[in-house]
Amino acid sequence: MKRVLIVEDEVKISRLVRDYLHQAGFDVLEAADGVSGLAMARSHKPDMIVLDLGLPGMDGLDVTRQLRATSSVPIIMLTARTDESDRIVGLELGADDYVDKPFSPKELVARIRAVLRRADATLGGAEMVRVGDLTIDIPKRRVIVGDKEVDLTSTEFDLLLILARQPGRIYTRAQLLDAVHGVSFDSYERSVDAHIKNIRRKIEPDPKRPTKVLTVYGVGYRFSDA
DSSP, rough: OOEEEEEEHHHHHHHHHHHHHHHHTOOEEEEEHHHHHHHHHHHHSSSEEEEEOOSSOOHHHHHHHHHHHTTTOOOEEEEOOOOHHHHHHHHTTTTTTEESHHHOHHHHHHHHHHHHHHHHOSSSOOOSSEETTEEETTTEEEEETTEEOOOOOOHHHHHHHHHHHHHHEEEHHOOOOHHHHHSGGGGTTTTHHHHHHHHHHHOOOSSSSSSEEEEEETTEEEEEOO
């Protein structure tokens, strides 16, 4: 049974999400603030964290920042903030997805399942993708650049895999979202940029002058075939 940690200070929302997750067959933990949520994440090792962005004291961005220093646990952010920059910062810090308040609990459960499926996805055999000094071990969901293993979030891994499987092929943001999430949402297309920025920071010698994940201006991205 997968374990989901809900970090949400609004009791009604936390209970609503908890009830829907229980009905969907998940084990659920709850925390009402960032400090206790961070402690619970470290001690109970959940499979997924549903994290409110606007928590009292330590907010969701601070929690994500500290978690990502040691963990790649999937994170879905809940946000009532209208400023898109907050969402982009969350994605850049390593959140896998975000859901705007008010939201449909059924949609949230579907998003959770989708992210967990991607995190658990494995292909038969010892399938590898190798491009230059980059190696992607698909069954183990590991990425190695040169002789160094790189720690990617679930979404970052999936985006990198899509691009690296077909070097030279140009993907639009909508195509990348469709491949990762199963459906493309125009309002989420710019979130791809935040994930790509993270990927570059982790795999490129100089993220400001990428040689692997390249921007095709006005279109999207491609993996270098040089």
